[in-house]
Amino acid sequence: MATIRMIDIAVNLTDSMFKGIYNGKQQHIADISTVLSRAWSAGVDRIIVTGGSLKESKEALAIAETDARLFCTVGVHPTRCNEFDESGDPETHFQALLSLAKEGMDKGKVVAIGECGLDYDRLQFCPADVQKKYFEKQFELAHMMKLPMFLHMRAASEDFCDILQRNEDRFTGGVAHSFTGSAEDRDRLLSFSNLYIGLNGCSLKTSENLDVVKDIPVERLMIETDSPYCEIKNTHAGSKLVKSSWPSKKKEKYDQDSIVKGRNEPCLVRQVLEVVAGCKSISDVDSLSKTIYHNTCRVFFPHDLDSAADALLDGGQATSN
Ligand SMILES: [Zn+2]
Numbered sequence: 633m634a635t636i637r638m639i640d641i642a643v644n645l646t647d648s649m650f651k652g653i654y655n656g657k658q659q660h661i662a663d664i665s666t667v668l669s670r671a672w673s674a675g676v677d678r679i680i681v682t683g684g685s686l687k688e689s690k691e692a693l694a695i696a697e698t699d700a701r702l703f704c705t706v707g708v709h710p711t712r713c714n715e716f717d718e719s720g721d722p723e724t725h726f727q728a729l730l731s732l733a734k735e736g737m738d739k740g741k742v743v744a745i746g747e748c749g750l751d752y753d754r755l756q757f758c759p760a761d762v763q764k765k766y767f768e769k770q771f772e773l774a775h776m777m778k779l780p781m782f783l784h785m786r787a788a789s790e791d792f793c794d795i796l797q798r799n800e801d802r803f804t805g806g807v808a809h810s811f812t813g814s815a816e817d818r819d820r821l822l823s824f825s826n827l828y829i830g831l832n833g834c835s836l837k838t839s840e841n842l843d844v845v846k847d848i849p850v851e852r853l854m855i856e857t858d859s860p861y862c863e864i865k866n867t868h869a870g871s872k873l874v875k876s877s878w879p880s881k882k883k884e885k886y887d888q889d890s891i892v893k894g895r896n897e898p899c900l901v902r903q904v905l906e907v908v909a910g911c912k913s914i915s916d917v918d919s920l921s922k923t924i925y926h927n928t929c930r931v932f933f934p935h936d937l938d939s940a941a942d943a944l945l946d947g948g949q950a951t952s953n
Pocket residue numbers: 747783784809810
């Protein structure tokens with residue numbers, strides 16, 4: 633029987649919601665292990681835990697060490713780039729990131745530098761010039777570690793692509809995750825041959841979003857949840873293409889056997905796959921999952937590329953029209 637195999641490339645397992653805390657208030661028990669077992673049962677077989685600051689990257693690594701199927705990133709999110717200057721010594725801060733990345737790589741856990749990039753929708757957290765300076769600085773980290781990059785880009789595609797272009801020789805590949813841009817943004821990103829596009833619920837909200845997604849070649853796609861954020865809501869354009877669902881309950885009525893309403897979690901990456909298949913009119917979801925799995929291994933798990941290639945041969949290549 634055919635089986636779906638997926639890698640959720642973006643899970644914020646360091647978020648307090650996975651400790652049962654919402655807006656500072658404890659609503660239920662910490663439940664990462666429950667969330668993970670639901671993901672493994674749904675066909676997820678690896679997860680990349682995202683780190684968005686030095687502190688969070690340390691936590692992400694500690695979480696990744698608890699299960700052989702968990703991996704993580706080390707880096708500083710565009711909205712957190714003030715932390716370099718606020719540390720009092722940006723160079724020491726950079727060195728701390730570098731040694732954490734080294735430690736995590738030695739443990740076989742760190743698979744990318746990130747998340748880093750530019751976010752002009754949230755300049756209130758960090759001004760553009762600081763974002764640009766430390767986005768560029770993190771290419772140095774990727775280059776020194778020979779790691780791909782896990783990138784975040786919001787409303788900044790021109791500056792983002794300029795910086796990428798300038799650093800092309802230090803960029804071995806990566807993903808622009810949580811893509812919500814226009815057709816023009818998509819084509820700009822796709823012009824970098826070793827850059828992939830990561831899709832989640834936020835990428836599939838409107839019919840315009842679906843039109844943009846439709847023309848991303850399957851060979852350049854990755855899927856993610858960005859849990860606990862970016863779930864596919866009933867009101868979203870993509871939701872009519874969802875096929876799988878899980879029982880859900882409000883956080884106040886927490887039950888281990890149900891997902892929490894309003895909290896995204898990695899098993900739901902399956903729905904992202906289904907919506908992407910639906911909007912690209914691909915009927916063979918199985919084979920689409922294998923192509924996307926292969927893409928993800930190519931960038932983040934190159935040592936396992938052979939097993940991903942075998943899976944691809946078994947399932948045949950997904951095609952889109
Ligand atoms: Zn992001």
